[in-house]
Amino acid sequence: MVRLVLPNPGLEARIPSLGQLETIEAEEASSRPKWDNKAQYMLTCVGFCVGLGNVWRFPYLCQSHGGGAFMIPFLILLVLEGIPLLHLEFAIGQRLRKGSVGVWSSIHPALKGVGIASMFVSFMVGYYYNTIIAWVMWYFFNSFQDPLPWSECPLNANRTGYVDECARSSSVDYFWYRETLNISTSISDSGSIQWWVLLCLTCAWSVLYVCTIRGIETTGKAVYITSTLPYVVLTIFLIRGLTLKGATNGIVFLFTPNVTELANPVTWLDAGAQVFYSFSLAFGGLISFSSYNSVHNNCEMDAVIVSVINGFTSVYAATVVYSIIGFRATERFDDCFNTNILTLMNGFDLPEGNVTQENFEEMKLWCNSSDPEAFARLRFQTCDMNSFLSEGVEGTGLAFIVFTEAITKMPLSPLWSVLFFIMLFCLGLSSMFGNMEGVVVPLQDLRIIPKKWPKELLTGLICLGTYLLAFVFTLNSGQYWLSLLDGYAGSIPLLVIAFCEMFAVVYVYGVDRFNRDIEFMIGHKPNIFWQVAWRVASPLLMLVIFLFFLVVKVNEELVYSVWDPAYEEFPKSQKVTYPGWVYAVVVIVAGVPCLVIPGFAIYKLLRDRCQRPGDRQGLVSGLSTASINGDLKS
Amino acid sequence: MPDAENAFKVRLSIRTALGDKAYAWDTNEEYLFKAMVAFSMRKVPNRETTEISHVLLCNVTQRVSFWFVVTDPSKNHTLPAVEIQSAIRMNRNRINSAFFLNDQTLEFLKIPSTLAPPTDPTMPIWMIIFSVIFCIVIVAVMLLIFSGIRQRRRKSKGPSEVDDTEDKCENMITIENGIPCDPLDTKGGHINDVFMTEDERLTPL
Numbered sequence: 001m002v003r004l005v006l007p008n009p010g011l012e013a014r015i016p017s018l019g020q021l022e023t024i025e026a027e028e029a030s031s032r033p034k035w036d037n038k039a040q041y042m043l044t045c046v047g048f049c050v051g052l053g054n055v056w057r058f059p060y061l062c063q064s065h066g067g068g069a070f071m072i073p074f075l076i077l078l079v080l081e082g083i084p085l086l087h088l089e090f091a092i093g094q095r096l097r098k099g100s101v102g103v104w105s106s107i108h109p110a111l112k113g114v115g116i117a118s119m120f121v122s123f124m125v126g127y128y129y130n131t132i133i134a135w136v137m138w139y140f141f142n143s144f145q146d147p148l149p150w151s152e153c154p155l156n157a158n159r160t161g162y163v164d165e166c167a168r169s170s171s172v173d174y175f176w177y178r179e180t181l182n183i184s185t186s187i188s189d190s191g192s193i194q195w196w197v198l199l200c201l202t203c204a205w206s207v208l209y210v211c212t213i214r215g216i217e218t219t220g221k222a223v224y225i226t227s228t229l230p231y232v233v234l235t236i237f238l239i240r241g242l243t244l245k246g247a248t249n250g251i252v253f254l255f256t257p258n259v260t261e262l263a264n265p266v267t268w269l270d271a272g273a274q275v276f277y278s279f280s281l282a283f284g285g286l287i288s289f290s291s292y293n294s295v296h297n298n299c300e301m302d303a304v305i306v307s308v309i310n311g312f313t314s315v316y317a318a319t320v321v322y323s324i325i326g327f328r329a330t331e332r333f334d335d336c337f338n339t340n341i342l343t344l345m346n347g348f349d350l351p352e353g354n355v356t357q358e359n360f361e362e363m364k365l366w367c368n369s370s371d372p373e374a375f376a377r378l379r380f381q382t383c384d385m386n387s388f389l390s391e392g393v394e395g396t397g398l399a400f401i402v403f404t405e406a407i408t409k410m411p412l413s414p415l416w417s418v419l420f421f422i423m424l425f426c427l428g429l430s431s432m433f434g435n436m437e438g439v440v441v442p443l444q445d446l447r448i449i450p451k452k453w454p455k456e457l458l459t460g461l462i463c464l465g466t467y468l469l470a471f472v473f474t475l476n477s478g479q480y481w482l483s484l485l486d487g488y489a490g491s492i493p494l495l496v497i498a499f500c501e502m503f504a505v506v507y508v509y510g511v512d513r514f515n516r517d518i519e520f521m522i523g524h525k526p527n528i529f530w531q532v533a534w535r536v537a538s539p540l541l542m543l544v545i546f547l548f549f550l551v552v553k554v555n556e557e558l559v560y561s562v563w564d565p566a567y568e569e570f571p572k573s574q575k576v577t578y579p580g581w582v583y584a585v586v587v588i589v590a591g592v593p594c595l596v597i598p599g600f601a602i603y604k605l606l607r608d609r610c611q612r613p614g615d616r617q618g619l620v621s622g623l624s625t626a627s628i629n630g631d632l633k634s
Numbered sequence: 635m636p637d638a639e640n641a642f643k644v645r646l647s648i649r650t651a652l653g654d655k656a657y658a659w660d661t662n663e664e665y666l667f668k669a670m671v672a673f674s675m676r677k678v679p680n681r682e683t684t685e686i687s688h689v690l691l692c693n694v695t696q697r698v699s700f701w702f703v704v705t706d707p708s709k710n711h712t713l714p715a716v717e718i719q720s721a722i723r724m725n726r727n728r729i730n731s732a733f734f735l736n737d738q739t740l741e742f743l744k745i746p747s748t749l750a751p752p753t754d755p756t757m758p759i760w761m762i763i764f765s766v767i768f769c770i771v772i773v774a775v776m777l778l779i780f781s782g783i784r785q786r787r788r789k790s791k792g793p794s795e796v797d798d799t800e801d802k803c804e805n806m807i808t809i810e811n812g813i814p815c816d817p818l819d820t821k822g823g824h825i826n827d828v829f830m831t832e833d834e835r836l837t838p839l
Contacts, residue, residue: 199764218778345697346697351697352650454782
């Protein structure tokens, strides 16, 4: 085993010793927040991990990378990458009893940059993520009517037909791109603020404020609903979905294994990235949540349980999603086929009922032979079930276009729509709790905020500030900005931070010390699996994924999909290259968090070198012990 | 007659609309159709004298589709398409309901149907739901903020009240050997009950 540990003087002074931990826990009981019960903690962690990605990213990856065969890389990487990293974050938070900035600066003052980078990433992701929740709320508000507003195209000015843009694409596309986003044709064309989106954004940030106003005191209550409701809704949808025609087509399509995909490195890369992002690692929120636990909480078991729940949810959600997609594809196929049948019947004035799906081909031949000229004039659509099933369905496209269309075809559509969007809302909100924690606690740890400011004020200011900045997403080009941030803010920096975290714990803190800590906390030393994973397997995997990811991202052209009614192939999205200044935005958004880590280390080194001549040691922040006259509680 | 200048093709999809309750298309139904067309034409000013016999059908197929024209025997020509079109459009509902069909199953090719006007409520439903939820959220925020302020005020008042009594005690307690007796009596220290009961047992003189 590698016994490499970097020299780390003064570590003992910065962290509480094992013996002190229990007394500290007792003393902090009134001043530091803590969980009311274990269930709250587990639900909060599960809520943070299980998010929109489980519903709209995993099913797409699963289906496009060989269906059932994708489970193999996914499960392997879950065990080798997800669980060890999760256990590491839980254990280090529980041991050092601080948020992310506090933890890393305790390990070594130069590593404070890791905590700051986590804070930046949490902030960036929370910034755009809540806008998705605002869109979900908009659809939710619009679900309380029958017929649903996206089921029909609106009429044009003289009421002879439907609006042109809608007639050429579809009513769900129109509702999403025009009536919700009112999207412009390029990211440079900002347009104006769409007031209805702004109202929904206000609502989304207010709800988030209510739930996080006092930190885990309030989120701990909110998670009872936000973390459990999605599972209830998924089960309802599963039962409903399985009774729909064509649902089994979808599930079969999803899980049909294509083992040749395993040889494709992109499959493994996507699996690794999905495991990593799905676990919300490196945001700092999990470290923070874990630090509110009691010292002897069994973090190993927690990590395994949360991972298993996360993996299971991904597969469960994929099943539900694809049963509904199968239903939609079958409906579309039937519609397409019936249109063809109608074309043939009308063209040749055949009696109704003579042409069915079964004898369509022979009837075509018969008609062709009887009147080839007339037959040649008829135009038939191509109906291919597989193409309907594999229409690229991920991200917002899945939720707001494909699924909403499927819902309009189900009886009692408003009910399903309400349930679906409540589920998305809960999934998104519970992830936002973790993001907020990852921003609020580091700000407190960095002592930027005066200590006597109440937590309500701090949370309020953060919510208000981010809300004002999020006005960008209410512009006509808002969705393009969001996709940009989604692609770059929450991807590369997280991989870098996670790698630094592993390195810091294993080689700067020392994995032997870490093992002793865990033995003290949970009663037994971590077994050989954890040792191998922390020292070798996980860092190596992180590095490989990071390098591959970097290479792929750097090589790909910066293009984005644009909704342009003037495009020849409308309603297909047009791929347009980003304007030049977007590169600068990408560099800032992805580069700043990554550069903060070495940047802060260098700054610290320089400061120490300048202070060395004076030979002054910074005041060690120790905890005050009891006074003679009894406890002077603050 | 098909594709003649003022002829219209009609297509019915009775089986699609009515399923099992579909009726067969026979000459009686054709008669009803002619009657409906004549009725529509009679509603047009100048054409009140249109009779059923003026409406001619031809090329009836098994699909159920056929062509029809409306003639004017006195002038011996067919009525202009524009007039027929507007007449049919005005009475489309009546014609449809006579056959238990709708605009999609009783098609007049070349005559576009007027689509139903959208029902625009005075206030969109989404705004109602939004206002309800937003008000609930604002009320919850206010409650939480005020309860937080009250908690903080109670906490800051609480220890300060205890402090006041402490000061008073401190002022009254004598200092013996530099050590105030108070901490030994009330705070932290326990009073030995044995001594207390002994004192009480001694009867006062």
